[in-house]
Amino acid sequence: MRAKSVTLRGVSKSFGHVQAVYTQDLEIRAGEFLTLLGPSGCGKTTILRMIAGLEPVSTGTIFVGEEDVTGCPPNRRDTSIMFQDYALFPHKTVRDNIAYGLKMRGQSEAARSKAAEDWLARIDLNGYGTRLPSALSGGQRQRVALARALILEPGVLLLDEPLGALDAGLRRHLQIELRRLHRDVGLTFIAVTHDQEEAMTMSDRIAVMRDGRVEQLGTPADIYDHPRTEFVARFLGRCSVIEGRVVAGDASGVVQVETAALGSILASGTAALGANVRLALRPEALILDEAGLARARVTDAVFTGNAIRLRLIASDGTGLELDLPRGAPVPAIGTDAGLRLPPGSAILLTS
Amino acid sequence: MTGLMTSRALALLFWLTAAIIYLPIGVMAVFSFSSARYQILPIPTYTTEWYTRVFTDGQYSTGFVNSILLASTVSFVATLIGFACAYSLVNARFPGKTAFTLLVLAPLAVPLLLVGIALRIWTTMLGLQPSLPLAGIGQVLYVLPLAVLNLRNRIAQLPKSHEEAAWALGASRLRAIVDIVLPACRTSLMATFILCFTFAFDEFVIAYFLTNFSVTLPIKIWTTIVTGFDPTINALGTMVFAFSLILGVTAQWLFLRKDP
Numbered sequence: 029m030r031a032k033s034v035t036l037r038g039v040s041k042s043f044g045h046v047q048a049v050y051t052q053d054l055e056i057r058a059g060e061f062l063t064l065l066g067p068s069g070c071g072k073t074t075i076l077r078m079i080a081g082l083e084p085v086s087t088g089t090i091f092v093g094e095e096d097v098t099g100c101p102p103n104r105r106d107t108s109i110m111f112q113d114y115a116l117f118p119h120k121t122v123r124d125n126i127a128y129g130l131k132m133r134g135q136s137e138a139a140r141s142k143a144a145e146d147w148l149a150r151i152d153l154n155g156y157g158t159r160l161p162s163a164l165s166g167g168q169r170q171r172v173a174l175a176r177a178l179i180l181e182p183g184v185l186l187l188d189e190p191l192g193a194l195d196a197g198l199r200r201h202l203q204i205e206l207r208r209l210h211r212d213v214g215l216t217f218i219a220v221t222h223d224q225e226e227a228m229t230m231s232d233r234i235a236v237m238r239d240g241r242v243e244q245l246g247t248p249a250d251i252y253d254h255p256r257t258e259f260v261a262r263f264l265g266r267c268s269v270i271e272g273r274v275v276a277g278d279a280s281g282v283v284q285v286e287t288a289a290l291g292s293i294l295a296s297g298t299a300a301l302g303a304n305v306r307l308a309l310r311p312e313a314l315i316l317d318e319a320g321l322a323r324a325r326v327t328d329a330v331f332t333g334n335a336i337r338l339r340l341i342a343s344d345g346t347g348l349e350l351d352l353p354r355g356a357p358v359p360a361i362g363t364d365a366g367l368r369l370p371p372g373s374a375i376l377l378t379s
Numbered sequence: 380m381t382g383l384m385t386s387r388a389l390a391l392l393f394w395l396t397a398a399i400i401y402l403p404i405g406v407m408a409v410f411s412f413s414s415a416r417y418q419i420l421p422i423p424t425y426t427t428e429w430y431t432r433v434f435t436d437g438q439y440s441t442g443f444v445n446s447i448l449l450a451s452t453v454s455f456v457a458t459l460i461g462f463a464c465a466y467s468l469v470n471a472r473f474p475g476k477t478a479f480t481l482l483v484l485a486p487l488a489v490p491l492l493l494v495g496i497a498l499r500i501w502t503t504m505l506g507l508q509p510s511l512p513l514a515g516i517g518q519v520l521y522v523l524p525l526a527v528l529n530l531r532n533r534i535a536q537l538p539k540s541h542e543e544a545a546w547a548l549g550a551s552r553l554r555a556i557v558d559i560v561l562p563a564c565r566t567s568l569m570a571t572f573i574l575c576f577t578f579a580f581d582e583f584v585i586a587y588f589l590t591n592f593s594v595t596l597p598i599k600i601w602t603t604i605v606t607g608f609d610p611t612i613n614a615l616g617t618m619v620f621a622f623s624l625i626l627g628v629t630a631q632w633l634f635l636r637k638d639p
Contacts, residue, residue: 082543102546109547115540119562128558132549180548 031059031216032093032106032183034079039088041074048074050240051087058093058183061210061217063227065263066237072220075237076186079218080109092184103132108182112189114173116161122172123148123157129180147175167198178213187219191226203229224264228252236260254296256378261308268309268348269377274299283376289342290322293369297376306377311337311351313373316359320368324348326359340365404620411613429614439615442599446580449511449595453518454575458568460519461526461575466556468527469534487524494521495588502589514589518582522575529574529634533567534560570633577626581619 036054040047049071056062064072077083079090081102089098097105108129116125124131126147127140135143148157151171161169170190177185190206191199207230210217221227227234228248235245236259244251244260255261258269272287277299285293285305299305316338324340331337335351336358342348350367352358359365406418411429413422433439468480486494498517499509507513537560545555561568583597590598596619603609 080543080547082546101552102543103549103551105547107547109544111540111544113538113540115538115544117541117545117559119565128545128550129548132554176544176548 030181030183031214033058033091034184034216034218035091036075036079037089037091039075039078039085039090041071041078041083041086047240049078052242054235054242054245056184056216056218058216059214060232061207061219061230062233062235063219063221063231064235064237064242065221065224065227067222067263070237071240072237073188076109076188076218076220079184080107080186081105082109106183107186108177108180108184109186109188110173110177110190112192114161114169114193116169116173116176118161120160121157122153122159122161122164125161125172126157126176126179128176133180143179144175147179151175166194167202170194170202174209178209178215181213182215184216184218187217189221190219191223192221199223199226200229206230228264236263253375255308255375258306258308258377261375261377266311266349267375268311268314268346270307270309270342270346270348272305272307274301274303274305277301282372285374285376288344289324289346289348290367290369292321293374294371295374295376296372297378299376308375308377309348309369309373310375311335311349313369314348314350315368315370316350316352316356316365317368318366320366322367322369323364324367325364326361329358329361338365340367404617407613408617408620410610411617413610413613416610417608429611430618432611433615433618436611438599439596439611442594442596445511445594446596449515449518449586450576450579453515453522453579454572456515457519457522457526457575457579458530458572461523461571462530462561462564462568464523464527465530465534466560468531483527484524486520491521491584495584498585499588509589511590511594514586514595517585517589518579521582521585522578525578526571526575529571530564530567533564537563566633566636570630573626573630573633577623577630580626581623 034054034056036052038051038053039049040051041049052075054075064075066072074083078085079092081097081100081104085098089096091097092106095106102109117128120128123141123144127144130140130143144157148154151174153168153171156164156168161172164172170193174190187206191202194202203226206217206219210230219227219230231248233245233247234251235242236251237243238259244256246254251260252264255264261267261269270287270289272285272289272293274283275286275292277283281296281298283295283297283299283305285295285307287293287307293307295307312335322342324342326338326340328339329336329352330339332351335353336356338350338352338359340348340350348367409422410418412425412427413419414424414426414428415422464483468476468483473479495517498520502509502513502517541559541563542555545559546552550558581597583601586595586598587601596615600612600615603612
């Protein structure tokens with residue numbers, strides 16, 4: 029198998045006095061699609077650039093497969109990178125762009141040309157080979173950049189905000205395309221994005237980053253359903269955060285939390301008896317139920333397309349969000365509504 | 380109304396400036412067609428005799444050929460070294476980079492006469508005989524800051540990702556410069572070459588100190604003048620001016636056009 033794993037051991041990076049990435053271990057499995065997700069300035073692009081060899085590490089070791097590549101220049105690593113601006117060579121034709129890597133490997137003109145034409149067909153750009161990149165649309169350029177990076181069949185493909193320069197409609201379409209491409213070529217993909225929807229759609233696993241550290245690493249479902257921190261919970265979708273105190277718990281991983289906002293809540297997780305904790309509630313977790321024990325005042329109702337998002341204020345002042353399915357009766361603004369929370373749907377945050 | 384007046388005043392100012400710059404040369408151009416040996420008005424009759432003389436005087440053509448050869452070589456070398464220097468200045472990270480940049484560009488502010496004398500003293504110390512190639516080396520030092528300045532601005536504009544993409548695709552640093560950076564700087568390289576050429580072509584002081592007088596066109600003009608005014612200078616000057624103007628305008632046009 030061509031795909032290679034990437035291992036970061038004790039890797040950190042500082043620019044002068046700025047610590048861009050704190051000492052970090054990270055293991056990316058061969059053949060997986062891993063996304064580094066986080067706000068701008070969290071260090072995700074720096075990690076990508078260190079793997080590519082475009083940025084030297086301050087400390088630590090990077091392995092691509094079994095090989096220690098820490099001191100290797102980018103042209104001697106089995107990695108390829110696609111940039112956010114695609115970095116197509118403006119004075120070279122589309123075909124010469126795609127074939128550039130093969131030219132560097134010393135392949136003959138004929139072999140290069142053949143391989144480039146194959147890739148042009150594969151990305152639906154037959155007949156575009158002699159054009160200059162400036163004559164292509166944004167989506168077409170993105171495909172050319174992908175083909176150029178993949179023609180060498182690198183063990184690892186690095187994608188820096190691969191869809192960042194495209195409009196929303198095209199992005200959603202290409203997220204699926206990229207996922208399919210990953211399955212087809214069977215290589216390791218490591219992407220960087222600040223868009224949580226993009227990360228969840230494309231990735232096998234997501235590493236959520238914050239301030240130079242990986243805050244949580246897991247599958248999209250895992251991270252969405254069991255965020256460990258408020259930051260992760262909020263970054264991967266909307267949520268309300270309420271505070272409470274642990275009044276009962278057992279070894280089975282369920283605790284009872286007494287909250288001022290919603291009364292007694294069962295949450296999955298473990299915490300010491302008597303500890304003050306925070307709970308995250310996804311908008312779809314809360315259910316409107318007149319028979320429910322908790323009550324809150326409706327302050328706002330917003331149509332979001334597939335749901336009506338209610339904003340409520342609990343008796344203690346905590347703000348809550350609730351998604352009401354289309355067609356369900358919408359309570360009048362200013363009235364009190366009953367709330368119910370299915371057991372286990374509240375997420376216990378560790379921080 | 381006021382807006383219109385202001386724009387008219389500005390236009391007037393522009394033409395006034397242009398007149399101040401070009402009037403003396405215009406006068407020289409007019410007298411280059413006068414049959415009189417001296418600048419007297421009214422002009423007796425119009426003639427192209429002085430132009431004929433320029434072309435028949437062997438020393439002028441030798442000087443012209445030497446100047447063209449010298450200026451082309453100097454500009455080519457300066458553009459090449461200037462590119463290397465500009466690339467390093469943009470890409471290298473080293474302490475004192477700002478100071479180094481200033482140091483590279485500072486010679487522009489040093490009086491040329493001093494540069495000429497210093498070069499003469501230095502080359503004499505090294506035991507080098509004054510010659511055309513030696514003057515060429517001196518002129519490279521003179522125009523190099525111009526080349527560095529122009530090319531540095533262009534290289535700094537280039538997206539770094541283009542080069543990085545080439546590296547990631549297997550290109551060595553040098554290969555990426557040749558394949559990616561140089562083509563992206565084509566227009567700037569041409570403009571820089573022409574700019575250096577116009578400076579080197581007109582350059583007198585360094586050439587005067589580092590050659591044995593008689594060779595380049597500016598030196599020929601100088602030696603002609605010091606032995607008494609000769610109206611062929613008017614004709615020659617007019618032609619050199621036209622030539623320089625065309626080069627200068629071309630260089631400016633290239634700079635304005637920019638690389639794609």
